[in-house]
Amino acid sequence: MLLDFTTTSPRDAYLWMISTIMPRPIAWVSTISVDGRTNLAPYSFFQGVCANPPTLMFVPVNNRQGEKKDTIRNIEAVPEFVVNLVSHDLGLQMSQTAALLPHGDSEFEKFGIASTPATTVRPPRVAAAPVSFECSLDRIVHFGAGPLAANVVFGRILTVHVADAMLSPDGKPDPIKLDLIGRMGGEEYTTTRDLFTMERPD
C-alpha cells in the first residue's frame, strides 16, 4: 500500500499518522489565562528536544474550525506552562480533560483534579503527577493554516519535580514506579510495563 500524502486530506493524514507514529508520550499541560483561570489538557505530539538548553516541545493543532485551542491561547497570553506526565492511575482523569470546555472553564475544577502551586511559573502543576516540568515559552513555530494546522510550542525547562516515591535506591527515576502510559492510535493506550534491554554498539 502506498499513500500519497501530497494529496491526502489533513484529516486522513492525521488518522494515518496517529495510528503509525506510536506509542506517543503524553504531555498533560497546565496553563493559565491573564485573568488567572487555569486550564489542563493532554497533548501526545510531544517530545524532549535537547538538554542544552533543556527544551521540550508539544503541538496544539487548530481545531476543526481552524481556531486555536485554549492551551495555545493561554500560552500566547501568559508564556509559561507545566508539562505533567501521566501514570496509569491518572489515565482516566487525563482523558476527561480532553473535553471541549468553554474558554475560561478550568478542567482542574470541572473534573476535581488536585493542583499544587508550581515553583517557578504561574500555572499550577497536577499534584498527583509523578513528574512535572515547569517551562517558560521559548518560541512557537506555526505550520500551515486553518483546521489541524500546528502551533508547535517549544518550552525551556526551568524546574522538574519528580515525586520521591518514583525514585529507585540509586536516586534515579524507576520506570516501573513511574508506570507512564503512552497513546496509540485513536482511543487506545499502552503501558510501559513490558521492559527489555538491548546492548548498544560502542
Ligand SMILES: Cc1cc2nc3c(=O)[nH]c(=O)nc-3n(C[C@H](O)[C@H](O)[C@H](O)COP(=O)(O)O)c2cc1C
Ligand atoms: C491522549 C490525548 C492526546 C492528545 N494529543 C493532542 C495533540 O497532540 N495535539 C492536539 O492539538 N490535541 C491533542 N489532543 C486533543 C486535546 O487534548 C483536546 O482538543 C483538548 O480539548 C484541548 O484542550 P484545550 O482547548 O483546553 O487546550 C489529545 C487528546 C488526548 C486524549
